[in-house]
Amino acid sequence: MGKSRFLGEFEQYVLLAILRLSEQAYGTTIRQVLFDVIQRDVSIGALYTTLTRLEEKGLISSRLGEATAERGGRAKKYFVVTGEGKRALNDTRRSLDAMWRDVKLSFVGVSK
Amino acid sequence: MGKSRFLGEFEQYVLLAILRLSEQAYGTTIRQVLFDVIQRDVSIGALYTTLTRLEEKGLISSRLGEATAERGGRAKKYFVVTGEGKRALNDTRRSLDAMWRDVKLSFVGVSK
DNA sequence: ATAATTATCTTTACTTTGTAGAATAAATTA
DNA sequence: TAATTTATTCTACAAAGTAAAGATAATTAT
Numbered sequence: 013m014g015k016s017r018f019l020g021e022f023e024q025y026v027l028l029a030i031l032r033l034s035e036q037a038y039g040t041t042i043r044q045v046l047f048d049v050i051q052r053d054v055s056i057g058a059l060y061t062t063l064t065r066l067e068e069k070g071l072i073s074s075r076l077g078e079a080t081a082e083r084g085g086r087a088k089k090y091f092v093v094t095g096e097g098k099r100a101l102n103d104t105r106r107s108l109d110a111m112w113r114d115v116k117l118s119f120v121g122v123s124k
Numbered sequence: 125m126g127k128s129r130f131l132g133e134f135e136q137y138v139l140l141a142i143l144r145l146s147e148q149a150y151g152t153t154i155r156q157v158l159f160d161v162i163q164r165d166v167s168i169g170a171l172y173t174t175l176t177r178l179e180e181k182g183l184i185s186s187r188l189g190e191a192t193a194e195r196g197g198r199a200k201k202y203f204v205v206t207g208e209g210k211r212a213l214n215d216t217r218r219s220l221d222a223m224w225r226d227v228k229l230s231f232v233g234v235s236k
Numbered sequence: 237a238t239a240a241t242t243a244t245c246t247t248t249a250c251t252t253t254g255t256a257g258a259a260t261a262a263a264t265t266a
Numbered sequence: 267t268a269a270t271t272t273a274t275t276c277t278a279c280a281a282a283g284t285a286a287a288g289a290t291a292a293t294t295a296t
Binding site: 130132133150151152168169172173176195196197198199200201 | 270271272273274275276277282283
């Protein structure tokens with residue numbers, strides 16, 4: 013198990029956004045977190061495409077919100093990160109940390 | 125200035141590999157670092173494609189090695205990360221850190 | 237009940253990145 | 267000059283990023 017492909021750049025952020033929203037992760041809120049935390053303004057369609065792909069890969073799973081919503085609008089689709097998704101996230105972080113490790117030292121600032 | 129697109133997943137690793145190699149970054153060594161540090165085994169062709177694109181975007185620059193090499197084989201093409209490249213790298217790191225920030229707390233391990 | 241309104245999710249299409257494999261190139265040595 | 271060595275370039279296609287328009291499904295107004 014664990015064909016261990018790599019997480020795409022954006023996929024990584026989406027997974028993190030879902031994690032930090034825990035029970036409240038669905039299209040709109042995920043998009044909002046992305047905007048609030050890293051000022052990334054993606055279209056809702058772009059986001060869903062990625063959500064769909066992440067789910068196909070088994071990195072997240074979804075459930076439909078309660079049929080009885082006390083407001084207009086379609087039911088929400090809530091997402092959570094699966095164990096495999098968390099693993100992928102950790103692996104990615106580990107790799108990135110490893111690559112940054114000795115670099116920081118020699119990496120003398122960036123002339124603004 | 126600073127159209128600030130995002131660094132692709134692999135692009136990021138390549139930039140870091142070049143930085144840590146400083147004066148010695150060219151095709152083969154970059155590939156080797158990627159393999160040694162994060163066990164990523166990409167074809168040399170794949171790597172060059174990315175190097176070419178990074179250079180087109182101005183995130184790295186290159187110079188041809190000394191014409192007089194004391195060994196068989198074509199001249200090396202050395203790469204260095206430009207200021208813009210470093211900036212992109214820092215921005216990416218900053219975003220990633222921001223997204224991970226509060227997550228770590230709620231992110232209770234991964235059941236192996 | 238039927239038409240607006242509202243809040244979401246889906247589809248479609250296209251651009252950018254990631255990747256490998258085969259082809260070239262340029263220097264050294266037999 | 268024909269091998270050999272070390273390296274880069276080309277070609278092609280799959281995967282991921284992204285937007286814009288379209289479709290759904292509730293609720294509320296008429």
